[in-house]
Amino acid sequence: MIIAVDGPAASGKGTVARALARHYDLPHLDTGLLYRAVAAAVRRLELDPAREADAVAACDFDDLTLADPALRTDEIGQLASIVSAHPLVRAALLRRQQRFARQPRGAVLDGRDIGTVIAPDADAKLFVKATPATRARRRYAELQAHGASMSYDRVLADIRARDRRDMRRDVAPLVMAVDAMLLDTSFLSIEASVQKAIAMVDGRVGRGTGEAQA
8 A cells, every 4th residue: 555645844744654654554755855865965065956967966875864863954954945846856766766655565655746746646645734834833843842043934934935946846846636635734733633644544545444454
């Protein structure tokens, strides 16, 4: 079973995807980490993230890189949003993501183009969203917890800027697949969001609600 989870930054898609992977006992891939790994390599090599050739040169990284906590910093996230807009970068990482999705038992993948490009034949597709203000509050609280000093207004501005880049890029823009199920987490707790996601997936694949995969 392949489950595709898409949505904008800080919508809760990663939390939902990880919970679905645990519930159905499936491997999980946060595809955004691939682009963050490219961004980190660009920074380390002192390359230009806006230059496609430089970003492509940073695409050859070891999978062990994905476990580096530094990839989850806001700075790397901003750079990742820039490098992910390059068509050749997306092409370079496409096969890697599709290979993960096509494991014998399936997988859960979250990102921005899973249901439309990476796994258009996924058994269940979710599009997780929340208002920009809600997402900014979540990201702001997360940054504060890690000791980062960034104002809420700056976080909100960054969220909106990333949305514009993700939705307006020429290749694989952030868009809800026509057969995806919408999950709005704006006013839901983490637990409620997860339970609703499980119920939606169960309903789509014809399973009894709450029944885990054997």
